Amino acid sequence: MSIFLKSVFVINYLKESLLYLVFVFFLTGVLIFLGLFVGQKWRSEWAKLTAFECGFDSLSSARNPFSLRFFLLALLFLVFDVEIILLFPYIFSVVILWVKMSQFSKMMCFLFLVVLVVGLFHELNEGTLDWKFD
Template sequence: MEKVVVSVLLSVFLGFVLLFVGLFLGVSFFVGREKSSPFECGFDPIGSSRVPFSLRFFLLAVIFVVFDVEIVLLFPAVMVVGSSWVWVGGYVMLLVFLVLLFVGVIHEWREGSLEWES
């Protein structure tokens, strides 16, 4: 028990030491107008630095991430489908998950979020 307390205290102490070292090394001592201005290959900045982006592209990227995570969740189910120790409830849950995934794709398709051009 004493070893656990000592190791936890040592970890917390080491964490604080690394935090303060990072804060000290991250401080910029030379702050001026030139340092805080945006740099574009030696030229004065042209236009705004806040460039509007396509909301459709953002939504498509979010949809990709969501379905990518769902595909990763399917990997264990695919590995277990052929084995004999899976109970019927597992197959039902897999089927419900796939149906929800399919309904989500159909919804996004009807909404037009999967269209590349518009």
């Protein structure tokens, strides 16, 4: 008797899973048809057909002058961004563990902040952050 009940449960489970599978395939078909029907493949503008190459025309000459100021600013952004990310754990450790921190770790964190500030003043003095046009 128990084998009969188990086979009935298995058959019901298979029917239910088949119903879910049919529903998923139906929904997938409806969404694919809707995407093909609503999609705008008929629009052929020249800007949409060209590849985007960092704001430059991909079909122009590669020998156009590129401002070194943009490159330096991007490089500085990356360096200072990484340093800011390294600064977050220091801030949390100071807030939570200032009393328990050793003098060596306090001095290393202070030295890290000094290097950050000296680097920023060096970049300001060098004129990398000034946006005066030549």
